[in-house]
Amino acid sequence: MQTTHAPSALAWPWWRKWLFCFSCLYLLLFMSPWTWLSSMPGFATLAGLYDDAESWLVHQGNAHLFHVKDVLVPLNGSGDTSYGYAQLCFYALAAMVGATLWVLLDRRRRNYALAYYWLLVLVRYFVALSALSYGILKLFALQMIFPPLSALATPLGDLLPMRLSWYFIGYSQPYQMFSGAVEVLAGVLLLWRRTSTLGAVVAASVFLNVMMMNLCYDIPVKLFSMHLFAFSLFLLVGDAERLLNFFVFDRPTQPNWTPPPLPRRWRIAQLTLKTIFIILFALLPFYQFYQQKATMAGGPSEGRLTTGVFEVEKFDANLPDSLRWKDVIFETSPTGSILTTDTLLRQRYRRGYFAYTLDSAQHTIAFKKMASDSLPAFTLRYAQPDTNHVVLRGKIRNDSVFVALRRQKRHFQLAERQFHWLSEANR
Incomplete structure (x- = not known):
């Protein structure tokens, strides 16, 4: 024998x-x-x-x-x-x-069999933490946003591959939530040893897709996504023979080796640490994202101008033609963009993006390059006679500026929620 x-x-x-x-x-x-x-x-x-x-x-x-x-x-x-x-x-x-x-x-x-076992435990929790972090964010459709008005008004050819892929996923909340649910599933399965192999298989599948998207669409998280995929495979290396026997060679498999049971006091400590991990990195983020989603859905419209695409009816300023405003977009959040090459604003896709702060008492609007900026790029006085007109006046670079805006009836088909069970032709 x-x-x-x-x-x-x-x-x-x-x-x-x-x-x-x-x-x-x-x-x-x-x-x-x-x-x-x-x-x-x-x-x-x-x-x-x-x-x-x-x-x-x-x-x-x-x-x-x-x-x-x-x-x-x-x-x-x-x-x-x-x-x-x-x-x-x-x-x-x-x-x-x-x-x-x-x-x-x-x-x-x-x-180093014992050290290898505990290294696998550590890697399991790291991959689980990453999967839960990204998954819960997607589960509430908060990682990729629906294309805002500024993006809808940008020619498709001006978008970079990353932004195109971001809006592709953000366009469909159900798809993004489905992706998040699979990542959360991988994270949850990895938290328990008995389901860790299945969790590693799910995680490897998820992060392979993420890695390929990052590589193929030039998304700047290539190194991290490649590591997450490699870590998922690392978790499966010890199970390679068992998986091949079961799925390929049709042979019986043996259970994985595990170290001797810990003393009771250490098992209590282990359970306590796992509970703390789940609360800190799963339940608490879930609650925080739920609160954030609720706030975004029911947030007040105070401190914002009327949302929409506004054409520039009149622009009086001593500025070069390249800096003159062609249109202005105010988003549902206190942000927007202007069709101009003015570098006072954050240039992206041939538009100047801005965040703004509204002072309804003084009737002023402060334009900032970034929302986190402490000082505005410039501040103008505003008047809004009705929802279709906005008038701005003040100084930009110490030059007097007068801008009259009128809302355009722009219709973007992509902004419509379209789904057809019956499609008679390609559209």
């Missing part, structure tokens, strides 16, 4: 040890689990010190080894900045050096 050994008793070859050590160090550096609680008192300081030390090491590594770019652009709305690439180079180099030293200094250890 053949004797079988538990995985914890088998000796690993040196290359498998090295791969584990490299994966462990790289994954820990990328996930930075010690910064997950940075919003809690006491952890913010430690997280800040860690971020400062990492930033210094990344810049030093880039200056002497990586040379991604002379001046690194920090992470912002895009995760694919030059700093992001230099950071990954640093992670890879640190993991390679660390793994080599680890294996050399720990040659007598037979394997």
Whole structure:
């Protein structure tokens, strides 16, 4: 009779040890689990010190080894900045050096089966956190927005691929909510060991689609989405033989190896930590997004001008023709855009985008490049005789300006909610 050994008793070859050590160090550096609680008192300081030390090491590594770019652009709305690439180079180099030293200094250890198990647990929760974060946001249709009036008035050829894909998903709330529900399902399944394999399969499918969209539509979250897909596959590596036996070779499978049960006090601690994780990263965000959705749906219209597309009937100003206004759009939120090349406004897709603050007592409207700006780009007095007319007057660049606006009866077919069971022809 053949004797079988538990995985914890088998000796690993040196290359498998090295791969584990490299994966462990790289994954820990990328996930930075010690910064997950940075919003809690006491952890913010430690997280800040860690971020400062990492930033210094990344810049030093880039200056002497990586040379991604002379001046690194920090992470912002895009995760694919030059700093992001230099950071990954640093992670890879640190993991390679660390793994080599680890294996050399720990040659007598037979394997890392127990450490591998707990690394899988950590990766499971990281992927679950990411899936829940994105999924709950989509579940309330808050990640991708329905195309606003400014986008509808922009020629299709002027849109960048990312914006086109964003509006494609945002156009249909049911589709976006369906996508979010699948991501939430993946996150929930990953929270329990018995359903973790199914959760990893669902997560790999979801993040493969996300990764391909980011790569094919030039969406600047390529690195992160590629990592989420790779992490999902990492969760399935240990199950590869079992999955192949079941789905391909039609053979019986054995249950996964698990470490011996924890003492009772540790099981209580484990259950407590899992409960805290679910409350902080699933239930609380769900409630917050629900509140946000309710606020957006029933928000007051005070502090906003009448929504619509306004043509410029009269524009008196000592400005070059290229800076003159052709039309003005006021959105349902206190934002809008102007068909002008004036760089006082945020230029995107040949339109100048702005946020505005209305002072109904003084009858002034302050135009800002970004809603977060403390000072406006310019402030004008406004009058609204009726819902179809707006008059603006004041100074822009110290030049007197008078603008008369009249609402256009613009009709955008894309803004209609169209669905036809019966379609007699392509439209």
